[in-house]
Amino acid sequence: MRVVDRSGTRQTILTYKEPAVDEESGSKPEHETKVADPAVVDTVLRVLGAVEYVRLTKNCANYRFNAHGRDMLATVVTVPELDGTFIELETLALEEELSEALVAVRGVLSESGITDADLTTEQYTDAVLRARA
Incomplete structure (x- = not known):
């Protein structure tokens, strides 16, 4: 919740x-x-x-826009226990549209100067638990 x-x-x-x-x-x-x-x-x-499992605080600012023909939601996130600022970028997609949607998301990231080296799939819960250890 x-x-x-x-x-x-x-x-x-x-x-x-x-x-x-x-x-x-x-x-x-x-x-x-x-x-x-x-x-x-x-x-x-x-x-x-x-x-x-874990309780944490996320501070978020949401930005909605259209890019590559898709509605996008960019969320700028800070977590008090973690260093840095994170960007979550998402678009709604049906399973059969997944490849197309991911190409669009990666396009927006690339155009924003975010490289593959900047990406992570680590969950905030895991990062916070590691920071608390």
């Missing part, structure tokens, strides 16, 4: 991420829904055997 604070409004969102469909980019299908009562969802998850 994630809590999103935006313009004085707080919203809780539950996200399920499927396994990666592209190993190189780490791209994975995501399914999200708003949560009316986070305590209820927390209870359900715990009863089902889920345990909290």
